[in-house]
Amino acid sequence: xxxxxxxxxxxxxxxxxxxxxxxxxxxxxxxxxxxxxxxxxxxxxxxxxxxxxxxxxxxxxxxxxxxxxxxxxxxxxxxxxxxxxxxxxxxxxxxxxxxxxxxxxxxxxxxxxxxxxxxxxxxxxxxxxxxxxxxxxxxxxxxxxxxxxxxxxxxxxxxxxxxxxxxxxxxxxxxxxxxxxxxxxxxxxxxxxxxxxxxxxxxxxxxxxxxxxxxxxx
Ligand SMILES: Nc1ncnc2c1ncn2[C@@H]1O[C@H](COP(=O)(O)OP(=O)(O)OP(=O)(O)O)[C@@H](O)[C@H]1O
Numbered sequence: 087x088x089x090x091x092x093x094x095x096x097x098x099x100x101x102x103x104x105x106x107x108x109x110x111x112x113x114x115x116x117x118x119x120x121x122x123x124x125x126x127x128x129x130x131x132x133x134x135x136x137x138x139x140x141x142x143x144x145x146x147x148x149x150x151x152x153x154x155x156x157x158x159x160x161x162x163x164x165x166x167x168x169x170x171x172x173x174x175x176x177x178x179x180x181x182x183x184x185x186x187x188x189x190x191x192x193x194x195x196x197x198x199x200x201x202x203x204x205x206x207x208x209x210x211x212x213x214x215x216x217x218x219x220x221x222x223x224x225x226x227x228x229x230x231x232x233x234x235x236x237x238x239x240x241x242x243x244x245x246x247x248x249x250x251x252x253x254x255x256x257x258x259x260x261x262x263x264x265x266x267x268x269x270x271x272x273x274x275x276x277x278x279x280x281x282x283x284x285x286x287x288x289x290x291x292x293x294x295x296x297x298x299x300x301x302x303x304x
Contacts, residue, residue, distance in 0.1 A: 087139065088126070088261065094133035096121050097285045103278055105139055108255050108262045110272040110293075113282035119265045120163070122282075123231045126263060127161050128154035138229070160222030161231040166214050168206040174217045175202040181224040192220040195250055197243065212238040216247075223254065230255070230262040236271070248274055269297070 091100045097118045103109045111119040124130045128143070131151055136144040143152040168177050178189045193202050196216040206214050215238045222230065235251075236244045252275060255262050266272050272279055273293040281289040281296055289296045 087137075089137040090122070090125065090134060092122075092125065092134035094285075097125075097134070099282075099285065099287045101280065101287055101290070103261075103263075103280070105261045106259050107277040108252070108264065108275055109278045109280060110276035111263060111265045111280050111282060112267075112269070112272050113288075117282040118285040119282055120233055121285075123161070123163070123233055123263060123265065126157075126229070127159055127231055128152060128157050158228040159231055160225055160227030160229070161233075162215070162218045162222050162235045163231075163233045166206075166218040168214060168217055168221070170206050173203045173205055174198055174209070174220070177206075177217060177221050178224045181221050182226065185224075185226075188226070189224060192223055196220045196247070210238075212240070212243070215239065219247075226258070228260060230260050230264075232262065232264040234265050234267065236266075244271075251275065273297070 087102060087105055089102050092098065111122060113119055121130070125134050125136060125144070128151070132146055134144060135146070136142070142148070142150050143157065144150060169180065172180065175189065175193065178192065182188060193199055196219060198213070198216055198220060201209060201213055206217065209217065215235065219235050222232070236247050239247060248271060254260070264275065276293050278290065279293050279296045280287055
């Protein structure tokens, strides 16, 4: 279970989601989705309590703050944050240099094989996004934090990568928090949708509970 209670000027919410579930954060621009992911990642420090599987990661009263590198997370934020002086393969190796098989698997699964020796500046936006996703997975995280991870992909690749994400989420027993603005993507991927507006949670449940029907656009 992930439990978070935030009382900040930007976020005012109390949220519980099950471990090993794929949680989609859904809401208008500025509703606080990225801020919530940054809190779980350990990139924000004050005004919230966070507990993951019974371990307290942030508690302002007890002055507890677990550093990001000790959280077992893989993350893709909107700036990708790839190291510019390293090739795709070297970026992945920095995350998990001891597991070449894992790196080869991810390079292949994310359609990066012909690009593995290129530096980020010589990649398209969609290719950089896939490299960032590969790097997030390279370190075998237990918690995956994805801020619109497929937004720069074409429709065909996007559908295939949704399948890949679902598959790796399930087979590796990950807990995944994913932001998307695409309701069909949310309906396909989510065990649970958390809808947000103005820094608050406005709904939580399976896609059909939150949106009705089969969770599709209507
Ligand atoms: N560094 C910051 N300093 C002050 N306010 C910020 C900062 N970053 C974000 N905000 C504000 O916090 C609120 C939530 O922003 P956040 O980026 O979490 O929204 P979001 O739901 O992820 O939006 P989007 O869908 O556009 O990415 C917004 O009102 C935004 O203006």
